[in-house]
Amino acid sequence: MGEVDTKGVVLLDFWVSPFGQRCRIALAEKGVEYEFREENLGDKSPLLLKSNPVHKKIPVLIHDGKPVCESLIIVQYIDEAWPDCAPLLPADPYARAQARFWADFIDKKIYECGTRLWKLKGEGQAAAKEELIGILKLLEGELGDKKYFGGDAFGFVDIALVPFVSWFYTYETCAGFSIEEAAPKLVAWGKRCMERESVAKTLSDPHKVYEFVGLLKKRFGVE
Amino acid sequence: MAAAGGIEVKLIGAWPSPFVLRARIALNLKGVEYEFLQEKFEEKSELLLRSNPVYKKIPVLLHHGKPICESMIIVEYVDEAWPAAGRAILPADPYERALHRFWASYVDDKLNPSGAALSKAQTEEAKVEAAGQVIAGLKLLEEAFGRLSKGEGFFGGDDIGYVDIALGCFLGWLKVTEKTSGVKFIDEEKMPLLARWAERFCAHEAVKAVMPEPERLAEFARKRAASAKTPPAN
Numbered sequence: 001m002g003e004v005d006t007k008g009v010v011l012l013d014f015w016v017s018p019f020g021q022r023c024r025i026a027l028a029e030k031g032v033e034y035e036f037r038e039e040n041l042g043d044k045s046p047l048l049l050k051s052n053p054v055h056k057k058i059p060v061l062i063h064d065g066k067p068v069c070e071s072l073i074i075v076q077y078i079d080e081a082w083p084d085c086a087p088l089l090p091a092d093p094y095a096r097a098q099a100r101f102w103a104d105f106i107d108k109k110i111y112e113c114g115t116r117l118w119k120l121k122g123e124g125q126a127a128a129k130e131e132l133i134g135i136l137k138l139l140e141g142e143l144g145d146k147k148y149f150g151g152d153a154f155g156f157v158d159i160a161l162v163p164f165v166s167w168f169y170t171y172e173t174c175a176g177f178s179i180e181e182a183a184p185k186l187v188a189w190g191k192r193c194m195e196r197e198s199v200a201k202t203l204s205d206p207h208k209v210y211e212f213v214g215l216l217k218k219r220f221g222v223e
Numbered sequence: 224m225a226a227a228g229g230i231e232v233k234l235i236g237a238w239p240s241p242f243v244l245r246a247r248i249a250l251n252l253k254g255v256e257y258e259f260l261q262e263k264f265e266e267k268s269e270l271l272l273r274s275n276p277v278y279k280k281i282p283v284l285l286h287h288g289k290p291i292c293e294s295m296i297i298v299e300y301v302d303e304a305w306p307a308a309g310r311a312i313l314p315a316d317p318y319e320r321a322l323h324r325f326w327a328s329y330v331d332d333k334l335n336p337s338g339a340a341l342s343k344a345q346t347e348e349a350k351v352e353a354a355g356q357v358i359a360g361l362k363l364l365e366e367a368f369g370r371l372s373k374g375e376g377f378f379g380g381d382d383i384g385y386v387d388i389a390l391g392c393f394l395g396w397l398k399v400t401e402k403t404s405g406v407k408f409i410d411e412e413k414m415p416l417l418a419r420w421a422e423r424f425c426a427h428e429a430v431k432a433v434m435p436e437p438e439r440l441a442e443f444a445r446k447r448a449a450s451a452k453t454p455p456a457n
Binding site: 054070097 | 277286289291292293296297299300303304317318320321324325328329363
């Protein structure tokens with residue numbers, strides 16, 4: 001990562017990105033002031049290209065000129081750089097390993113499966129829908145009757161997953177199913193998270209997400 | 224090194240797996256005694272399926288019977304569960320930790336898949352393309368080595384750390400692929416830092432007893448190809 005010439009905390013991001021939103025939520029939970037810079041992904045800024053030369057992707061958190069890349073790595077960095085309030089990971093090593101496991105699972109599965117769901121039609125879409133339902137049910141099982149994935153404290157796994165809640169409407173509408181029916185506890189969890197200011201102020205309006213995906217579909221020639 | 228952990232630590236794995244090797248190296252670095260439960264290649268054990276219902280894959284670490292899955296998550300767990308033993312696997316500084324996590328992720332998200340693409344490539348053209356990707360990735364790691372090692376012998380500095388484990392576990396298989404493809408991946412002239420690091424890594428006390436010889440891996444690969452099964456991978 002190329003070190004750059006910025007001061008304080010800067011977040012290079014894109015308004016609807018669930019990955020960027022993870023970082024925004026973490027920063028808000030910690031009460032960290034930062035400068036939000038919206039990137040034009042069709043014309044990436046020199047700052048983005050210099051601070052993330054390997055992937056050239058958002059989000060990038062730049063702290064006193066030092067860039068951190070990859071959303072879950074950024075969230076862990078935020079937790080460790082501002083350790084004095086709102087711990088995002090539990091203290092116990094086993095609980096931390098479980099949190100990392102589920103955040104990683106969410107990272108590996110949801111975006112990719114969700115993308116297939118809106119990009120494909122027919123059998124491909126039906127398969128993606130079944131897969132997504134399976135993933136959400138598994139997560140619901142892990143959540144159980146807890147308030148949050150971390151228990152009473154909102155944390156790493158909640159942050160990893162919650163931005164995708166505003167994509168539920170898009171997934172449901174594209175593939176014709178109800179996530180509330182498939183995973184009601186997860187939907188309830190999403191509503192509880194939305195009661196937190198950090199989440200309510202960050203998540204995109206589900207209809208705006210749907211509009212955005214509509215534009216992507218046109219660009220990819222879907223439908 | 225003082226033994227720690229006793230027989231309350233078990234590792235479900237298989238000797239050829241580079242991902243399992245990561246867990247073994249981490250445990251060795253911390254001097255943790257553990258029981259190695261070798262999986263049969265043809266059939267996954269009840270214990271594995273019960274301990275890792277999500278992925279059904281090795282390695283799985285069992286500590287007091289509680290499972291930890293995913294190789295680098297296991298490595299980080301070992302670092303945190305035995306903080307006083309051996310040496311820290313991840314650095315203390317938050318920014319350095321982020322850099323080490325980034326490069327370990329790079330190995331798993333980019334380098335390993337391009338290696339897998341190489342082994343699956345059917346045409347000469349595809350092989351050349353895939354080999355090129357692997358080399359490009361290794362070049363980035365050569366540069367990263369300069370930044371992370373701070374002039375010392377490992378990505379982790381004066382001893383093996385998180386990124387060393389993430390990348391070094393593949394060195395045995397890399398040697399096998401170099402022989403079968405005729406391509407030199409870690410060329411001493413083009414990647415001098417990685418070339419010397421690779422030797423140091425393979426010779427390290429925590430590694431040499433558990434890293435399989437390339438000849439043994441090659442034999443395993445031949446037998447596997449002969450029975451046309453895909454190897455267990457993570």
